[in-house]
Amino acid sequence: MRGLFSLTSGALFGLGLLISGMVDTSRVQGWLDIFGDWDPTLAFVLGGAILPMAVAWRIAEKRKAPIAGATFPARPNQKITKDLAIGSMIFGAGWGLAGLCPGPSFAALSFGGWEGLLFVGAMIFGMILAVPAKRIRFATS
Amino acid sequence: MIEQSYIYGLVGGLVIGLAGAIYLLGNGRIMGASGIIGGLVDGSGLSEWRDRALFVFGLIAAPWIAVKVMNLDAQTNITSDPVILIAAGLLVGFGARLANGCTSGHGVCGISRLSLRGIAATGFYLFAGGVSVLLFKHLLGVI
Numbered sequence: 001m002r003g004l005f006s007l008t009s010g011a012l013f014g015l016g017l018l019i020s021g022m023v024d025t026s027r028v029q030g031w032l033d034i035f036g037d038w039d040p041t042l043a044f045v046l047g048g049a050i051l052p053m054a055v056a057w058r059i060a061e062k063r064k065a066p067i068a069g070a071t072f073p074a075r076p077n078q079k080i081t082k083d084l085a086i087g088s089m090i091f092g093a094g095w096g097l098a099g100l101c102p103g104p105s106f107a108a109l110s111f112g113g114w115e116g117l118l119f120v121g122a123m124i125f126g127m128i129l130a131v132p133a134k135r136i137r138f139a140t141s
Numbered sequence: 142m143i144e145q146s147y148i149y150g151l152v153g154g155l156v157i158g159l160a161g162a163i164y165l166l167g168n169g170r171i172m173g174a175s176g177i178i179g180g181l182v183d184g185s186g187l188s189e190w191r192d193r194a195l196f197v198f199g200l201i202a203a204p205w206i207a208v209k210v211m212n213l214d215a216q217t218n219i220t221s222d223p224v225i226l227i228a229a230g231l232l233v234g235f236g237a238r239l240a241n242g243c244t245s246g247h248g249v250c251g252i253s254r255l256s257l258r259g260i261a262a263t264g265f266y267l268f269a270g271g272v273s274v275l276l277f278k279h280l281l282g283v284i
Contacts, residue, residue, distance in 0.1 A: 001167070002167070002168050002191075002192055003191060003192065003195050005163055005164065005167030005168050006164070006168065006191075006192040006193070006195040006196040006199070007195040007196070007198065007199045008160075008163055008199065009160045009161070009163045009164040009167070009168075009172060009196060009199070010160070010195065010196035010197060010198065010199025010200040010203070011160075011199035011200070011202065011203035012156050012157070012159055012160035012163065012199075012203070013156075013157055013160035013161075013172065013174075013196075013199070013200055013245075014199060014200040014201065014202075014203040014204045015153075015156055015203050015204060015207060016153045016154065016155075016156030016157035016158075016159075016160060017153065017157065017204070018153070018203075018204040018207060018208070018213075018215065019149055019152055019153035019156060020149060020150045020152070020153020020154055020156075020157065021146055021149055021150060021153065022153065023204070023215060023217055024216055024217060024218055025217055025218050025219050025220070026218040027146070029274055029278070029284070032267075032270040032271050032273070032274040033271075033274045033275075033278065034271055034275075035275055035279060036274075036278065036279065039146075040147070041144075041146045041147055041149075041150040042150070043150075044147045044148075044150035044151040044154060045150040045151070045153055045154035045157070046154060046248060046249065046252075047151070047154060048150065048151040048152065048153065048154020048155040048157070048158060049154040049155070049157040049158035049161065049249040049253075050154075050158060050249060050252055050253040051154075051155065051158055051253075052155060052158030052159050052161070052162045053158045053161045053162055053165075053249055053250060053253035053254075054253040054254075055162065056158075056161065056162035056165050056166055056253075057165070057253055057254045059166060060165060060166060063166075065169065066165070066166055066167060066168055066169030067166060067167050068167055068168055068169075069167070069168045069169030069170070070169065071169055072165070072169050073165075073169065073170065073171050075254075075256070076256075076258065078256070078257040078258055079258070080257065080258065080261045083239050083240060083241070084240050084241070084258055084261065084262055084265075085240075085261070085265055086236075086239065086240075087235075087236045087237065087238070087239030087240025087241070087262075088236065088240040088247070088261075088262040088263075088265035088266040088269070089236070089265050089266070089268070089269040090232050090235060090236030090239065090240075090269070091232065091233055091235075091236030091237045091239075091240055091243060091266050091269070092236070092265060092266030092267065092268065092269025092270040092272075092273065093232050093236070093269045093270070093272070093273045094228070094229040094230070094231070094232025094233035094234075094236060094273075095229075095232075095233060095244075095266060095269075095270045095273070096269070096270035096271065096272070096273025096274040096277070097225060097228065097229040097232065097273050097277055097284065098219065098220060098225060098226060098229030098230070098233070099218075099219070100217075100219070100229070100233065101174070101175075101233060101237075101243050101244045101245075102174035102175040102178055102233065102234075102237060102243050102244075102245070103174035103200070103243070103244065103245050105230075105233075106174065106178065106197060106200050106201055107200055107201070107204045108204070108215070108217050108219075109201050109205075110201060110202075110204060110205035110208065111204075111205070111208055111215050111217070112217045112219060113217075113219070115217075115219045115220065115221055115226055116217060116219060118223060118226045118227065118230070119219070119226045119227075119229060119230040119233075120230065121230065122226065122227040122228075122229070122230025122231050122234065123230040123231070123233050123234035124178070124182050124234060125230070125231060125234065126230060126231040126232065126233065126234025126235035126236075126238075127175070127178070127179045127182055127183060127234040127235065127237070127238045128182060128183050128234075129231070129234075129235050130179075130183075130234070130235045130238035130239050131183050131185070131238075133235070133239065134238075134239065
């Protein structure tokens with residue numbers, strides 16, 4: 001059952017990214033380009049995605065457990081840490097530079113050519129690099 | 142007149158939100174792309190590797206099938222500059238994992254839960270993304 005939910009969710013996520021145009025790097029960069037030819041499409045995507053998710057969180061509050069799992073994710077502490085701020089800024093800089101983030105980069109793998117593949121390879125390497133970086137920060141703080 | 146891309150954006154967004162709702166109410170997990178992928182590649186989430194692998198498989202396969210079946214001309218308009226691709230990939234992967242989330246986890250799932258961390262993260266990456274485009278497009282002219 002968990003596998004079916006995972007596969008369905010991944011497939012719908014990919015289709016949603018394709019339909020919404022978020023696999024198109026120029027649309028994402030157009031949204032971030034507030035001093036140029038601004039493209040508000042991303043706001044519609046984010047707004048559209050938040051609607052069903054907000055309903056889902058309300059349902060989750062009323063239920064004891066998910067259909068195929070033990071618990072719902074606990075609310076993490078709400079501290080705005082340095083890692084959250086710095087990490088998000090680094091992420092945002094790369095997002096603007098190429099117009100891609102993790103979800104769309106995978107959704108576009110089959111038609112994104114060698115360029116998409118190179119981006120995903122570098123992204124995975126960056127993800128692995130974050131492990132020792134977090135450990136060093138944790139050890140020194 | 143409303144641009145057609147806004148309607149596609151809204152419909153696609155609703156499908157993305159539905160995907161997140163299934164992942165949450167079905168498996169009790171937050172649908173964050175960087176978390177699901179990151180947990181596979183750095184070994185931190187191997188206990189749930191099957192869920193993660195099936196999600197990633199669906200994420201790659203569904204758009205591939207849709208493009209083939211409907212004969213779509215899906216454009217990524219991605220840069221062909223290898224230096225930019227590598228630099229951007231490194232920044233996106235490293236930053237998302239350091240922040241414990243990206244546009245899907247912090248943005249879609251976090252904001253809809255009114256999570257302060259999700260809202261703050263979204264503010265930070267939108268700001269940095271805007272500065273990045275301003276710098277690399279308008280000031281340096283490299284993208």
